[in-house]
Amino acid sequence: MSRKVIIAGNWKMNKTAAEGKALVDALKPLVADVCPDVADIVVCPTFTTLAAVIDAVKGSNIKVGAQNVHWAESGAFTGEISAAMLKELGVEYVILGHSERRQYFGETDETVNKRLKAALAAGLKPIVCVGELLEERETGKTEKVLFTQLEGGLAGLSKEDMAKVVIAYEPVWAIGTGKTATPEIAEETHNYIRCTLNDMFGKEIGEGVRIQYGGSMKAENAKELVAQPNIDGGLIGGAALKADSFSALIHNAIAG
Ligand SMILES: O=C(CO)COP(=O)(O)O
Numbered sequence: 321m322s323r324k325v326i327i328a329g330n331w332k333m334n335k336t337a338a339e340g341k342a343l344v345d346a347l348k349p350l351v352a353d354v355c356p357d358v359a360d361i362v363v364c365p366t367f368t369t370l371a372a373v374i375d376a377v378k379g380s381n382i383k384v385g386a387q388n389v390h391w392a393e394s395g396a397f398t399g400e401i402s403a404a405m406l407k408e409l410g411v412e413y414v415i416l417g418h419s420e421r422r423q424y425f426g427e428t429d430e431t432v433n434k435r436l437k438a439a440l441a442a443g444l445k446p447i448v449c450v451g452e453l454l455e456e457r458e459t460g461k462t463e464k465v466l467f468t469q470l471e472g473g474l475a476g477l478s479k480e481d482m483a484k485v486v487i488a489y490e491p492v493w494a495i496g497t498g499k500t501a502t503p504e505i506a507e508e509t510h511n512y513i514r515c516t517l518n519d520m521f522g523k524e525i526g527e528g529v530r531i532q533y534g535g536s537m538k539a540e541n542a543k544e545l546v547a548q549p550n551i552d553g554g555l556i557g558g559a560a561l562k563a564d565s566f567s568a569l570i571h572n573a574i575a576g
Pocket residue numbers: 330418490494495496497498534535536537555556557558559
């Protein structure tokens with residue numbers, strides 16, 4: 321099954337609204353040649369930068385995602401943002417369960433699952449992150465960890481809902497470290513994720529789910545990674561913070 325490439329920039333806690341607009345203004349002409357049928361290009365700014373970026377991408381092939389969403393519709397949840405609030409702004413995608421949220425903010429598979437259901441109910445397209453720690457890989461626990469994250473994070477989803485979900489495989493040891501998983505290691509793990517999704521939701525759904533790689537992906541390694549049969553794009557941190565490096569990465573990934 322052919323799956324459309326999806327390259328998403330996770331800006332993390334970087335870029336004010338003015339800086340985000342400047343980045344998108346610089347990126348637009350550099351990626352204007354990328355046909356929307358060939359690849360989805362997404363940028364995921366902070367909540368406070370979303371509105372400026374949504375305005376700046378108008379008329380371009382760049383889509384916008386948020387970095388988190390709360391599961392409740394509204395209520396006494398100081399500091400949180402609902403799915404309806406994101407939808408109203410014009411947000412299309414939302415990153416869920418990033419390892420930094422798991423590590424620093426108490427995110428669990430259960431809360432990822434609640435956020436995921438709220439995002440889907442509101443019509444947002446979720447990017448669900450999974451990935452193992454270095455110690456887990458070194459002690460042979462990678463598949464067990466990924467299975468638990470997928471089983472818990474995707475619990476109770478219908479096939480129809482799963483068809484709308486993107487999975488991001490981000491080995492925690494490769495995030496921001498400059499250490500990329502080799503294309504072989506990444507493909508082996510993506511293949512495991514694909515097989516797990518096939519078992520959970522049936523092949524007709526699992527084979528269609530896009531699985532991004534994330535962790536020190538850059539222009540230099542994007543082509544080889546995305547050339548792997550089960551790697552359908554990337555979730556990019558550092559290399560997405562500059563228009564020229566992100567554009568080069570996107571073009572190389574599409575060539576993969
Ligand atoms: O965490 C990431 C994207 O969500 C990856 O970050 P880096 O590309 O900076 O390693």
